[in-house]
Every structure is written in C-alpha cells, then in structure tokens.
Amino acid sequence: MQTHKEMIVEPIGLDPDTLPKPLDWAALFGNDHPVELEIGMGKGTFLTEAARSHPETNFFGIEWARWFWRYGSDRLRRHNCLNARTVRAEAGFFIREFVRDASLSVLHVYFPDPWPKKRHNKRRLIQAPFLKEVERILVPGGRLQIVTDHQNYFEQMETVVRGSNLTVVEYNRPGQAAEGEFVGTNFERKYKREGRPFYALAAVKS
Numbered sequence: 379m380q381t382h383k384e385m386i387v388e389p390i391g392l393d394p395d396t397l398p399k400p401l402d403w404a405a406l407f408g409n410d411h412p413v414e415l416e417i418g419m420g421k422g423t424f425l426t427e428a429a430r431s432h433p434e435t436n437f438f439g440i441e442w443a444r445w446f447w448r449y450g451s452d453r454l455r456r457h458n459c460l461n462a463r464t465v466r467a468e469a470g471f472f473i474r475e476f477v478r479d480a481s482l483s484v485l486h487v488y489f490p491d492p493w494p495k496k497r498h499n500k501r502r503l504i505q506a507p508f509l510k511e512v513e514r515i516l517v518p519g520g521r522l523q524i525v526t527d528h529q530n531y532f533e534q535m536e537t538v539v540r541g542s543n544l545t546v547v548e549y550n551r552p553g554q555a556a557e558g559e560f561v562g563t564n565f566e567r568k569y570k571r572e573g574r575p576f577y578a579l580a581a582v583k584s
C-alpha cells in the first residue's frame with residue numbers, strides 16, 4: 379500500500395479552502411467543455427478511464443477518505459488527465475457550497491456507502507433533500523447515474539428519484555466499462571468476484 383508521502387496530488391487534487399464559492403468550471407479547467415462529477419471516486423478507476431477516453435469533457439471527483447483521494451488524484455496525474463480535478467470533501471457539503479445551478483452534465487454515484495444498519499440508514503447520501511440539489515446542479519438534459527450492490531439502498535434510491543422532478547431513463551454503461559460490467563469501478567470488480575448482484579438507475583432533468 380502506498381503511503382501518503384509517495385502520492386503526489388498536485389495539480390489534480392485541490393484544497394477546497396482555496397476555491398471560490400461558487401466554482402466557475404470554465405475558469406477552473408480553462409475551457410467551457412461539459413463537466414461530469416463523480417461522488418465517492420475511491421481509487422479513481424472510473425474517473426481515470428473516463429478522463430482518458432473523453433478529453434473533450436471535464437471530470438471532477440469528490441472523495442471524503444484522505445488515502446483514496448490522494449491515491450485517485452495521483453493516479454489521474456500519472457495518466458496526465460489534465461481534464462480532471464478532485465477535492466477531498468464531504469460531497470453533500472461541497473455540492474451545496476461550491477456547485478453552481480445548472481452546471482453539470484452528468485452526476486455519477488457508483489457504489490455509495492450503503493449504511494446497512496437500520497439505525498444508520500439516515501446517513502445515506504441519496505435522500506430527498508439531496509435529490510433537490512441534484513435537480514439544481516444538472517443542466518437541462520443532464521443525467522444522474524447510480525450503481526449499487528445493495529438492494530435495500532437501491533429501493534430507497536429508486537423511490538426518492540421517482541419522487542423527484544427527474545425522469546427515470548435507461549441506464550447507460552460508460553463506454554470504457556468492460557464486457558459484462560455496469561461501470562467498471564474497483565468495488566464493482568471486487569463484488570463481482572463475490573457474485574453479488576448489481577442494481578443501476580439513471581434519470582435525466584427535463
């Protein structure tokens with residue numbers, strides 16, 4: 379396991395304390411390409427593949443766990459993904475404070491923490507107030523994509539998404555997903571080896 383010192387986050391990883399509120403994506407990336415944001419990027423597998431395959435799109439990752447954030451940011455740097463930036467932050471807070479209305483083309487949420495114990499369910503990210511934020515930050519026609527292995531959380535997510543102003547549509551496998559994969563993240567690959575089922579959901583802002 380790499381230590382914190384061996385991983386170089388600059389210039390991909392940003393310190394939220396140095397960022398303007400709200401963020402101006404065009405100023406941050408130096409172009410007006412569409413922006414896709416991933417919550418809980420983990421080791422950055424999806425983000426790195428997506429940024430490499432789509433140089434015409436900007437990608438932004440939010441990750442709370444310091445080691446994963448450093449690992450994913452260093453990985454993006456090693457692959458020269460200058461169309462990607464990341465922050466170490468709590469996603470709900472960061473989105474509320476920093477992300478402008480109608481500024482994201484896609485919001486990706488892959489294998490969000492399921493908080494399986496009933497008394498912890500309230501810690502789950504995808505709840506009705508969060509969907510209000512999703513409606514706010516997506517551009518018209520913008521898309522929310524979710525994949526999980528947790529049936530109970532999936533059912534809850536489906537209920538809140540169907541209760542929002544977004545329209546449920548067919549889930550799109552990202553182009554870089556390998557044969558038989560939903561998206562191709564680290565957790566998907568690990569859970570696939572364990573034979574777990576997966577559940578996917580997509581919705582658009584009309």
Ligand SMILES: C[S@@+](CC[C@H](N)C(=O)[O-])C[C@H]1O[C@@H](n2cnc3c(N)ncnc32)[C@H](O)[C@@H]1O
Nearest residue numbers: 418419420441442443468469488489563564565
């Ligand atoms: C189960 S892992 C999945 C990682 C990656 N998406 C994958 O599929 O391999 C969930 C990740 O989301 C991060 N996370 C959970 N809640 C978060 C939040 N509110 N804000 C930012 N990151 C969060 C965790 O630290 C963890 O790295």
